[in-house]
Amino acid sequence: MKLYDLEPSGNCYKVRLLASLMQIDVELEAVDFLEGAHKRSPVIDLNPWGQVPVLVDGEVVLRDSQAILVYLARQYGGHAWWPEGAAQQGEVMQWLSTAANEVQNGPGAARLVDKFSAPLNKPQALAVNDGILPLLEAHLSQHDWLALGRPTIADIAVFPYVALAHEGGIDLSSYTSILSWFERIKGLDNFIPMSGI
Amino acid sequence: MKLYDLEPSGNCYKVRLLASLMQIDVELEAVDFLEGAHKRSPVIDLNPWGQVPVLVDGEVVLRDSQAILVYLARQYGGHAWWPEGAAQQGEVMQWLSTAANEVQNGPGAARLVDKFSAPLNKPQALAVNDGILPLLEAHLSQHDWLALGRPTIADIAVFPYVALAHEGGIDLSSYTSILSWFERIKGLDNFIPMSGI
Numbered sequence: 317m318k319l320y321d322l323e324p325s326g327n328c329y330k331v332r333l334l335a336s337l338m339q340i341d342v343e344l345e346a347v348d349f350l351e352g353a354h355k356r357s358p359v360i361d362l363n364p365w366g367q368v369p370v371l372v373d374g375e376v377v378l379r380d381s382q383a384i385l386v387y388l389a390r391q392y393g394g395h396a397w398w399p400e401g402a403a404q405q406g407e408v409m410q411w412l413s414t415a416a417n418e419v420q421n422g423p424g425a426a427r428l429v430d431k432f433s434a435p436l437n438k439p440q441a442l443a444v445n446d447g448i449l450p451l452l453e454a455h456l457s458q459h460d461w462l463a464l465g466r467p468t469i470a471d472i473a474v475f476p477y478v479a480l481a482h483e484g485g486i487d488l489s490s491y492t493s494i495l496s497w498f499e500r501i502k503g504l505d506n507f508i509p510m511s512g513i
Numbered sequence: 514m515k516l517y518d519l520e521p522s523g524n525c526y527k528v529r530l531l532a533s534l535m536q537i538d539v540e541l542e543a544v545d546f547l548e549g550a551h552k553r554s555p556v557i558d559l560n561p562w563g564q565v566p567v568l569v570d571g572e573v574v575l576r577d578s579q580a581i582l583v584y585l586a587r588q589y590g591g592h593a594w595w596p597e598g599a600a601q602q603g604e605v606m607q608w609l610s611t612a613a614n615e616v617q618n619g620p621g622a623a624r625l626v627d628k629f630s631a632p633l634n635k636p637q638a639l640a641v642n643d644g645i646l647p648l649l650e651a652h653l654s655q656h657d658w659l660a661l662g663r664p665t666i667a668d669i670a671v672f673p674y675v676a677l678a679h680e681g682g683i684d685l686s687s688y689t690s691i692l693s694w695f696e697r698i699k700g701l702d703n704f705i706p707m708s709g710i
Contacts, residue, residue, distance in 0.1 A: 365648055376600045380607040387603030403573045406584030410577040412606075413613040420614060437637050451562055 318343045320359055320370040324431075326424060326476035327381035328369040329510040334385055334472045336508045338393050382412045385469040397469050407463045411470035415477075418448040424477035426484025445486055449494070452478065456493035460500060467504060475501055479513045515540045517556055517567040521628075523621060523673035524578035525566040526707040531582055531669045533705045535590050579609045582666040594666050604660045608667035615645040621674035623681025642683055646691070649675065653690035657697060664701060672698055676710045
């Protein structure tokens with residue numbers, strides 16, 4: 317199984333993190349982003365979107381980090397990280413959407429502007445961030461984990477760009493429940509960090 | 514089962530559409546958005562995010578339209594609309610992320626600006642739109658349906674805000690494969706429209 321990977325990408329990191337937590341062997345293929353390798357063969361052939369991560373596992377080729385988390389959890393994790401029942405899948409899925417939308421476009425986008433000079437609208441990113449962090453804080457003040465009372469791919473999907481928010485100039489110090497949740501995630505067996513986390 | 518609903522919301526429509534296609538009875542509770550009812554009890558108690566749709570089915574309470582699609586499909590649809598296998602779930606999940614992110618923040622946001630004077634950045638919405646529509650067109654030029662070679666919740670999640678793009682000033686006339694896909698969706702048994710579609 318091969319992951320087309322970029323070290324500073326929070327979306328790639330979430331795949332590396334779940335693979336480590338599940339103790340799955342994944343071969344990392346570093347994609348030279350600055351050289352535009354994500355817009356050329358072989359990456360563009362595997363993912364016309366020209367983005368990483370891309371996972372290749374035999375015949376299976378997947379773009380989108382949330383989709384890769386669902387695949388890895390379902391294929392190799394029983395029901396530990398991605399549940400089986402309808403209500404439980406719905407509960408986790410809510411947070412996969414949050415990861416794909418508000419977390420990506422809030423703290424994730426703010427970081428892309430500050431750290432990589434991405435041509436995105438920083439005020440809009442901060443407005444999205446200011447909407448989502450209080451909701452996340454309120455939820456985590458009542459729950460140890462985002463869904464199901466235990467670690468799931470909901471946590472793995474949302475964690476990276478929230479934990480990297482400081483690289484977008486976002487101060488998390490008043491979000492004490494979010495900070496406690498970071499520590500619970502970091503305390504999981506086989507947790508791995510990335511630069512900035 | 515009750516859906517807290519707003520007629521012109523594409524996210525609410527996708528839930529109504531799947532329920533109709535699956536022939537599930539859902540009681541619609543209209544939320545008076547202009548009066549701010551989504552920010553008050555009972556909606557805000559069910560969904561602290563203050564958004565619709567919200568689905569209540571017995572003990573199950575779900576926000577986020579993609580999560581509701583997964584729940585309804587899994588709970589009431591066997592594997593017709595949401596598959597069982599890891600690779601298949603991953604394939605569909607890619608498009609649920611696309612719906613939550615690029616489709617929502619591209620054509621969806623452009624429409625919110627034009628039709629409802631939402632305080633969003635229209636040029637950024639159009640830039641997201643201009644990124645996603647060619648990828649969707651290219652995919653649909655090779656595939657009748659977004660995933661698995663058959664209609665799934667991937668189609669139901671992505672369809673509404675693409676089909677409503679004209680209300681955001683977006684011209685789809687050159688996207689002939691997208692337009693053909695619209696017709697396939699509209700031809701499904703028990704399809705229902707919404708205003709603008």
